[in-house]
Amino acid sequence: MMDTKTCLVLLFDSASEALLAEKLFKRAGISYKIIPVPRHLSSDCGVCIRVFASDKERARETLDGRVDIRDICPID
Amino acid sequence: MEKIIYMDNAATSWPKPEETIKAMAEYFHSIGASPGRSGHRLSLDAGRVVLDARESVSELFGIKSLLRVVFTKNATESLNIAIAGLLKPGDHVITSGMEHNSVMRPLRVMEESGVELSIIPCSLSGEMDPEDVGRHIKKNTRAIYLTHASNVTGTIMPIAETGKIAREKGVIFCVDAAQTAGVIPIDVEEMFIDILAFTGHKALFGPQGTGGLYMAEGLEKEICPIMTGGTGSRSESEEHPDFLPDKYEAGTANVIGIAGLNAGIRFVRSVGIESIRKKESELTAILVEGLRSIPEVTLYGCGDAKKQTSVVSFNISGMDCARVAMALDEEFNIMSRPGLQCAPAAHRTIGTFSAGAVRLSLGYFLEKDDIQAVLSAVEKLVQR
Numbered sequence: 001m002m003d004t005k006t007c008l009v010l011l012f013d014s015a016s017e018a019l020l021a022e023k024l025f026k027r028a029g030i031s032y033k034i035i036p037v038p039r040h041l042s043s044d045c046g047v048c049i050r051v052f053a054s055d056k057e058r059a060r061e062t063l064d065g066r067v068d069i070r071d072i073c074p075i076d
Numbered sequence: 077m078e079k080i081i082y083m084d085n086a087a088t089s090w091p092k093p094e095e096t097i098k099a100m101a102e103y104f105h106s107i108g109a110s111p112g113r114s115g116h117r118l119s120l121d122a123g124r125v126v127l128d129a130r131e132s133v134s135e136l137f138g139i140k141s142l143l144r145v146v147f148t149k150n151a152t153e154s155l156n157i158a159i160a161g162l163l164k165p166g167d168h169v170i171t172s173g174m175e176h177n178s179v180m181r182p183l184r185v186m187e188e189s190g191v192e193l194s195i196i197p198c199s200l201s202g203e204m205d206p207e208d209v210g211r212h213i214k215k216n217t218r219a220i221y222l223t224h225a226s227n228v229t230g231t232i233m234p235i236a237e238t239g240k241i242a243r244e245k246g247v248i249f250c251v252d253a254a255q256t257a258g259v260i261p262i263d264v265e266e267m268f269i270d271i272l273a274f275t276g277h278k279a280l281f282g283p284q285g286t287g288g289l290y291m292a293e294g295l296e297k298e299i300c301p302i303m304t305g306g307t308g309s310r311s312e313s314e315e316h317p318d319f320l321p322d323k324y325e326a327g328t329a330n331v332i333g334i335a336g337l338n339a340g341i342r343f344v345r346s347v348g349i350e351s352i353r354k355k356e357s358e359l360t361a362i363l364v365e366g367l368r369s370i371p372e373v374t375l376y377g378c379g380d381a382k383k384q385t386s387v388v389s390f391n392i393s394g395m396d397c398a399r400v401a402m403a404l405d406e407e408f409n410i411m412s413r414p415g416l417q418c419a420p421a422a423h424r425t426i427g428t429f430s431a432g433a434v435r436l437s438l439g440y441f442l443e444k445d446d447i448q449a450v451l452s453a454v455e456k457l458v459q460r
Contacts, residue, residue, distance in 0.1 A: 014309035014322050015112035016143055019120070019127045036115040043312035047115045066141070 008056055009035070010049045010063075011042060011071040018047050021067045028062045030055050041073050050075065081410045081446045086227050086255060086387045086417075086437030088277050088284060092340065096281055099339035103332050110328050112308035122331050129338035130321070136341055137272060138263035139290050146289040146321040147334055151254040152178040153302075154273035154289035157324055158250045159183060159221065161299040165190030167218035170209055170247075172233065173198045173425040174226040177418045179252055183221065192216070198425050201378040202231035206238040210245070219248040219271075224256040228422040228435065229377030230360075230387030232260065239268025248295070254278060255385055258344045259353055264290060271295065279352075279439075280344060282337030285330050296320050303327065352440050356386040359438050359447050363388050366451035372458040376426045376433055386438035389417075389428075392458055397434045400457060404434075408453040412436050 012018045018034065025032045030051060037048045051059050056072065063069060082090050103125060109118035111126045126147070134142040148154045159182040163169060169186075171179055173195050187193050194212045198204045209220060220242050225232045235251055242249035250271035253262055258279030264272055269290075276286030291299060296319070304316040305326035317323055344352065361381040367373050367390050376389045392400055401414035415432040416423050423429040436450060 013317070013319055014307070015123050016127060016130075016321060019123045020143060022124075023127065023131075034115075034120055044310060046112070046309055046311070047120070067143075 006053045007050050007075050008053050009038070009041065009073050009075045010051065010059065010069050011037065011073065012046075012048065013068065013070055015046050017067050018049055021049055021063055021069075024062050024066060025049070025051070025059065028058070030059055030062060032059075038075065041071075041075075078409055081408070081442070081449055083436040083438060083442070083446075083450065084411045084413050085278065085439035086385075086435065087413060089279060089281055089439050091441055092281050092283070092336075093343040095339040095343050096283065096336045100283065100332050100336040103335040107331075110308075111331055112329075125331055125335050125338070126329055129334045129341070132338050132341040132345075133274075133288060133290075136257075136262070136345065137274075137290060138265050140265075141293075143320050144290055144293070146291075146324040147329055148287045148289055148324070149285050149330065150277070150287040151252060151273045151275040152287075154275075154287055155179055155221070155250075155252060156182050157289060157299060157302050158219075158271045158273060158291075159186060160302055162248070162295075163191045163218060166192075166216060168192040168194065168214050168216045169219050169221060170194045170196060170212050170217060171221045172196045172204050172223065174202050174204065174228070174231065174233070174422045175221070175223055175419065176227050176252065176254070176422075177420070178254070179221050179223065180419075180421055195421070198231075200426055201376075202226050202229040202422065202426060203378065203383075204233055204238075206234045206241055209238050210241045213241075213245045213247055217245070217247050219250055221250045221252065223252045223254075224260065224262070225385045225387075226377075226419070226422050227255050227387060228389055228417050228419050228433070229426060230255070230384035230437075231378055232256070232383055232385065235269070236267040242270075243268040255387070258341070259349065259356060259385060261349050264292070276333065276337040276340065280337060281340030283333045286333040286337040289324065291320075296323055301326065347440070355440060356438055357381045359442055359444065360384070360386045360388060362444060362447045363436065363438065363450065366447070367454065370451075370455060370458055373454065376428065387435060388437070389426075389433040389435045390454075391428070391431070391433050392454070395457070397432050400434045403457055404450075404453055408449070410436075410450055410453055
């Protein structure tokens with residue numbers, strides 16, 4: 001189980017982008033979990049990706065030029 | 077069950093690879109949910125099925141970003157988006173004299189609202205000179221819509237050459253790959269294709285109700301969707317999303333169909349487009365040679381298997397094409413398609429409007445024996 005205190009969520013415009021990010025994280029060996037978007041972050045009914053805060057830069061580099069990240073938010 | 081010789085693959089390929097059927101059954105048995113919506117594991121799995129299929133399509137056509145692959149219900153829907161979504165009154169567009177009605181009818185509708193249309197004449201065998209396209213480009217030419225291969229004669233069009241001319245003149249180049257995706261290699265970058273419309277149910281071995289659209293970066297800002305609605309994204313907004321693929325994918329996707337399409341594309345890639353093309357070309361050459369040797373038969377198209385897909389149209393002197401097709405079906409278990417094949421423009425070009433022709437369209441699962449059976453059936457019919 002991830003310790004949620006050290007996590008961030010990556011928000012995307014669509015579920016397709018979130019799932020593409022998942023595919024790229026899987027290939028890059030980055031730990032992640034797809035979760036419903038927390039209501040306090042967005043009223044969207046979609047999903048987002050939770051990663052360890054320590055993987056933030058790696059995650060960003062992995063998606064660079066391939067998937068647009070709408071926002072990166074801390075999560076408690 | 078009697079053996080059926082299915083020669084209507086240009087309409088819908090059949091039989092399908094077992095992989096297509098298995099993938100569809102597996103989706104229905106174990107997933108079944110809506111993609112891109114609810115966020116539970118089955119919904120995510122459905123989304124993964126669709127995303128994997130986008131990846132297969134993007135790899136097949138040399139598309140750099142898989143999110144630029146939009147799924148539609150067929151090439152017709154894709155072409156309607158590319159035509160009705162893009163053109164404005166005052167625009168000029170170019171097409172060929174070999175097009176299917178999936179291009180011609182939406183263009184004729186646009187013509188009524190003030191779009192100017194030039195139709196490039198083709199030779200009797202359905203061939204087009206790309207330089208002719210260049211000569212028709214004007215200041216207000218917005219786009220060129222061109223079939224990759226005719227569904228009547230199989231004639232392969234000079235896509236890369238036309239695309240190069242379009243690119244040099246800054247005109248959008250849209251290709252209808254309904255007859256070629258899966259059997260002729262397509263690379264959107266190398267062939268200068270800005271918009272690619274394809275269907276899943278022909279040489280990609282997917283089920284009916286699947287197809288797709290690719291558009292080059294930036295074109296989504298210029299092409300309106302023909303349908304808007306729920307996409308699962310930006311649910312808080314009553315404005316339709318402006319990004320790919322959601323902009324053109326309103327409503328719940330045909331996930332079971334897309335699962336089958338993905339398996340079909342994987343089948344094509346595992347056999348290899350070159351191998352599929354080689355086999356179909358060999359069978360086409362035998363069929364063309366055989367039909368040519370029957371004096372009562374008139375053969376249409378270029379008659380060269382290398383320059384065409386596996387579509388062969390013919391008539392028997394003094395016989396209505398519909399009667400020939402009915403006899404092939406009822407007496408010889410051969411499935412063909414008579415008439416105009418939804419392409420009156422192509423039949424005008426080859427001189428068979430409005431009588432039409434019998435179309436035999438071969439597929440990867442046919443064998444030489446099947447071709448011999450057709451030739452012997454036609455020989456029997458001409459003796460009547």
